[in-house]
Amino acid sequence: MRNRVSEGNPATHYFRTDSAAVHFDTELIANLNIDEVKYFPFTGIFPAISTQTLSAAKALINRIQ
Numbered sequence: 001m002r003n004r005v006s007e008g009n010p011a012t013h014y015f016r017t018d019s020a021a022v023h024f025d026t027e028l029i030a031n032l033n034i035d036e037v038k039y040f041p042f043t044g045i046f047p048a049i050s051t052q053t054l055s056a057a058k059a060l061i062n063r064i065q
Contacts, residue, residue, distance in 0.1 A: 012048075025052050029059040040064045 004010065024046075040060075047057035 021046055021049055021053060024056040026055050026059045029056050029063065032060075032063075034063060037064060 042057075042061065047054045
């Protein structure tokens with residue numbers, strides 16, 4: 001949810017603070033078996049949840065390439 005502002009960036013609130021996504025990190029990504037991955041559709045809010053999930057998303061994209 002975002003606050004409404006007349007200028008600048010609004011504050012964003014993430015209500016699923018203990019969801020599975022918030023526990024993803026680069027170590028988890030490094031240990032994933034992706035040997036047989038052919039396609040990887042990547043969409044959604046996952047990279048924007050936290051700096052940790054952004055790093056995990058970047059690590060996953062780098063591994064898939």
